[in-house]
Amino acid sequence: MHLRFTDKELTTLVEMVSLAASVAMWNRKPGSEEGMAAFESLEQKILGKVKHSGQGEMIEFDESKQMHQITLEYQEGSYFQECYDEFRNELFWEEMVIRLADRDLARVIGKVAWEKLSEEQRRERTQDIEKRYWEEFTKNGIERVAVIFPPEEG
Template sequence: MQGAAGWFFPAVHLRFTEDELATLIEMVTLAASVASWNHRPGADEGLGAYEALENKILEKAKHAGLGDVVEFDEEKQRHQVTMDFQAGSFFQECYDEFRNENFWEELVIRLADRDLAKSIGKEAWEKLTEEQRRERTSEIEKNYWKEFERNGIDRVAVIFPPGEG
């Protein structure tokens, strides 16, 4: 059997306790949820592999007696965890935290990069490596982090140029 990276594995049979199976369900669901954010060209194959494995594990779990955790979505034609299970799950907590942290980090980096590009000019900014940009924006990033920790996005405003918005 050929894996995603081209490795060959013999068929594997594993036995799980109910708790271990519940953890595995959360792990594959978390992995597939995070992978679904990858919209880069060529990501469909990897995402498809994650979703197929998630579906296979969820289907086996449902047939193993975890029907209160797993349901079949007729519209998507695949298995998924139930909303009740998802609501109290560790994987959902991890996923929400991942999205939250990613949002703030991206916001801070993009604002700091924008400020640097304004101060040195876009052409000079484009010539910098990512590492050079982070070195030059570290203080700006710290200031944005302080602002967002105190006020969240309450003081963020979009200022449209005249004639727009």
């Protein structure tokens, strides 16, 4: 199969493949190695072809890793980096809200009762708590978050 791309389309393809590979690296689940290897292989194939075709000023070869990669200079203003940063940011806040809401629910109903609930039941019971945390973090970020250590830990 042969595909023809404009320079702009090729740049978009490079960004899409690199974004997909960056997100896939978050998968640490046992057995995901084969999928990750497939993503990396395709990314390397595309980056290598683009680099060697003379259109790859945004691509460099890292000798220590023996891999092609998008240059840091290009990444800084790129759309794919913006998407990746937004993904990580949203993931952080979502996990923070869910974990805090789950912690609060477990404190109210007890850990044993909490463990018996399905994920759907937990989300149903923590909707109001999650909403309160979302409002707090939207307004104040982590500015008012504090860790309280038990007295025995100082």
